[in-house]
Amino acid sequence: MGTRSLRIANVSGYLGDRYTAVDEVMAGDPVDVLMGDYLAEITLAALAAGARRGKPGYVGYALDQLGPHLPEIARRGLRVVTNAGGFDPAGMAAELRRRIAAAGVTLRVAHVTGDGVLDRLAGFHADGHGLEHLDTGAPLKDWGVEPIAANAYLGGFGIAAALAAGADIVVTGRVTDASLTAGPAAWWHGLTPDDHDALAGAVTAGHVIECGAHATGGNFSGFRDVPGMLRPGFPIAEIAADGSSVITKHGADGGAVTVDTVTAQLLYEIQGPRYLNPDVTVHLDTVRLTQQGPDRVAIGPVTGSPPPPTAKVAVFAPIGYEISTMLFCTAPDVEAKVALLRSQLADRLAGHVDQLEITPLGVAADDPADQWAATVPIRVIATARDPEPLRRFAPAVGSLYLQGFPGFHHDGHAPRATEPWPRIEYWPALLEATLLDEHVVLDDGTRIDPPRPTRTAGPEELAQPVHPEPPLPEPDGDPVQLGRFVHARAGDKGGNANVGIWVKDPAHWDWLRATLGTERVATLLPEAGGAIVRHEFPHLGAVHLVLVGLLGSGGSANLRVDQIGKSVGEYLRAKHVPGPR
Incomplete structure (x- = not known):
C-alpha cells in the first residue's frame, strides 16, 4: 500500500480470452495487481450447465494460466484478484493452495463468498421477496422451471478486506466486473464505503479495463487506425487516491489507448448515465477524458453517490x-x-x-x-x-x-x-442487499465480514435522467453512411441490447443529436421492435441507446444469430442518413 497510484493490470476480459495473457502481462511493465475477469451472464449460464454435468464450478484454465508464474508472483509481491471462482470459489482457492504448495512458494489465498443464493430462494419467497423479473415484473415463483443457479452481484469491499488481511490471491464468485478493480483500489488507498467520489472513479477505471483489449482497440469500430491489432495488449489502470485514473497499456504490446478506445468501453453495457454498482452509484455523465500522451488517457475525478439498497441477482434455469x-x-x-x-x-x-x-x-x-x-x-x-x-x-x-x-x-x-x-435461460432480479451473507474466508479459515454502506440511495436518486428529444432541425445534408462520422459499440444487458454512438469530430455533436432522435432510430433499426431508451453524454459526444427486449430473455436463451447483440452498433453505422453540412 502507498500514496502513489495503484497500477492494476487486466489479464482476462471473459471466459475464453487469450490464453497467453498472464504470460504477456508478467513480461510487461511493472504493476501491483493482476486482475482477471472471466464471468458474464452468458458464461455463468455455461458454467452452470457444465456443473450439472459434473465439471468444476470454477474456471479451470485460469489455474493453468497462473500456475507457471506462482514463484515470480511471490517474488515480486504481486496481488492477484479474479472472479474465476465462478460457482465454487472455495474449490478454486483450495486447488490454488495445492498448486502453490507443489511449487514450494508462500502465497496466501482467500476467497469471497456469499453471492450464491440458490438454496435460499424458497426462503426469500416465503418471506415475501418476490425476485421479480427486472423487465417483465413477474415473480420468480411464476417462472415454471427449476433454477440451477442464483448469484448476487457483490461489490469490492470483500476483496479489499481479504487483501488487507494479507491475502496474496483473492478468488471470488459473482462480483461485478468493476469490483475486481474497485476492491484493490479501496484496499490500496484505504477507502471506506462513504468515499463515494473516489469509489466512483475506481469503478469507472474498473469498467474500462474489465474487458481486456476492449480498451486497447479490440472490437473497436476504428480498428483500421489501431497499430498492432494482430495481438492488441491488455490494459492497465493507474488509480489515484481521489479516484482519478490513467488508462494505459504495456509499452511493448500492440493496440492503442486513445480517448475513442476508452469511450467505447465506457459506453459498453451500461444502463444509462447512472451506473449502479453495489458500492456506489457512478455518475458517468461527469466523466471527462483527456489524451495525456501516447497510450495514456486520463479520467478526471468522477462524481459518485450512495449505492442502491438492492443487489442484482442472476438466476439461471x-x-x-x-x-x-x-x-x-x-x-x-x-x-x-x-x-x-x-x-x-x-x-x-x-x-x-x-x-x-x-x-x-x-x-x-x-x-x-x-x-x-x-x-x-x-x-x-x-x-x-x-x-x-x-x-x-x-x-x-x-x-x-x-x-x-x-x-x-x-x-x-x-x-x-x-x-x-x-x-x-436468465432471470434478472433485485434483492435487498442486507439479506446477503457476503464474507471473506482466509487460508486459516478465519471469516471476515466486509464493511457495508452506511447509506443507500432512494428511488429518485437512482432514476436515470430524462433527456428530451433535441430541439434541433433535422439534418438535410446529402445521404452518407453513418459510420463515416461516428464510432459505436454494442453489448447486452440481459434481454436488452445497448449501443453507444459517438462522434469522431466534436464539431459533429449537434448533428449526431439531431440525427439519432428516438423516432429515427426506430426507423433505422426496425427489428428493435420494443421501447428505445435514449440518453446523451455531451462531454463524450455520445448518444446512448437501450433497445428494450431485442435479445429476448437474454443472451443464453434467445435464438438470434447475433446472440448478445455485439454487431448492432456496426449495423447502425452501416445505415445511410442525411449527413452534416
Whole structure:
C-alpha cells in the first residue's frame, strides 16, 4: 500500500480470452495487481450447465494460466484478484493452495463468498421477496422451471478486506466486473464505503479495463487506425487516491489507448448515465477524458453517490434443448429457396419442435464475381422442451438434398449436429442487499465480514435522467453512411441490447443529436421492435441507446444469430442518413 497510484493490470476480459495473457502481462511493465475477469451472464449460464454435468464450478484454465508464474508472483509481491471462482470459489482457492504448495512458494489465498443464493430462494419467497423479473415484473415463483443457479452481484469491499488481511490471491464468485478493480483500489488507498467520489472513479477505471483489449482497440469500430491489432495488449489502470485514473497499456504490446478506445468501453453495457454498482452509484455523465500522451488517457475525478439498497441477482434455469445447423443456397431466387426450405422443414418437424427459425444471412451479389459472392448462408435452429424430439432434426434436414431447393448444400467439412444441447435461460432480479451473507474466508479459515454502506440511495436518486428529444432541425445534408462520422459499440444487458454512438469530430455533436432522435432510430433499426431508451453524454459526444427486449430473455436463451447483440452498433453505422453540412 502507498500514496502513489495503484497500477492494476487486466489479464482476462471473459471466459475464453487469450490464453497467453498472464504470460504477456508478467513480461510487461511493472504493476501491483493482476486482475482477471472471466464471468458474464452468458458464461455463468455455461458454467452452470457444465456443473450439472459434473465439471468444476470454477474456471479451470485460469489455474493453468497462473500456475507457471506462482514463484515470480511471490517474488515480486504481486496481488492477484479474479472472479474465476465462478460457482465454487472455495474449490478454486483450495486447488490454488495445492498448486502453490507443489511449487514450494508462500502465497496466501482467500476467497469471497456469499453471492450464491440458490438454496435460499424458497426462503426469500416465503418471506415475501418476490425476485421479480427486472423487465417483465413477474415473480420468480411464476417462472415454471427449476433454477440451477442464483448469484448476487457483490461489490469490492470483500476483496479489499481479504487483501488487507494479507491475502496474496483473492478468488471470488459473482462480483461485478468493476469490483475486481474497485476492491484493490479501496484496499490500496484505504477507502471506506462513504468515499463515494473516489469509489466512483475506481469503478469507472474498473469498467474500462474489465474487458481486456476492449480498451486497447479490440472490437473497436476504428480498428483500421489501431497499430498492432494482430495481438492488441491488455490494459492497465493507474488509480489515484481521489479516484482519478490513467488508462494505459504495456509499452511493448500492440493496440492503442486513445480517448475513442476508452469511450467505447465506457459506453459498453451500461444502463444509462447512472451506473449502479453495489458500492456506489457512478455518475458517468461527469466523466471527462483527456489524451495525456501516447497510450495514456486520463479520467478526471468522477462524481459518485450512495449505492442502491438492492443487489442484482442472476438466476439461471434449464428451459429445454436446441439444435442448429448452417446451410447454403446460391442465387438466383434466394428468397423463394428460403421459403421452400422453411415450408419443407416445418412440414417434417411439425408437432416435434417448439420453435423453428430459419434465418438467411446476407444478400447475394447481382452479378457475382465468383460462386461465393452468389452464396447466402442460412442458419436453421429448432428448440424443444425435451431432447428426444430434436433427434428428428438432422434426418429432416438431410432428407432435403434430393427434394429441396436447387443447389441445397452444407459445409461438407463441418461435422453435422445430431445431438441437441441444453438451453439455459436468465432471470434478472433485485434483492435487498442486507439479506446477503457476503464474507471473506482466509487460508486459516478465519471469516471476515466486509464493511457495508452506511447509506443507500432512494428511488429518485437512482432514476436515470430524462433527456428530451433535441430541439434541433433535422439534418438535410446529402445521404452518407453513418459510420463515416461516428464510432459505436454494442453489448447486452440481459434481454436488452445497448449501443453507444459517438462522434469522431466534436464539431459533429449537434448533428449526431439531431440525427439519432428516438423516432429515427426506430426507423433505422426496425427489428428493435420494443421501447428505445435514449440518453446523451455531451462531454463524450455520445448518444446512448437501450433497445428494450431485442435479445429476448437474454443472451443464453434467445435464438438470434447475433446472440448478445455485439454487431448492432456496426449495423447502425452501416445505415445511410442525411449527413452534416
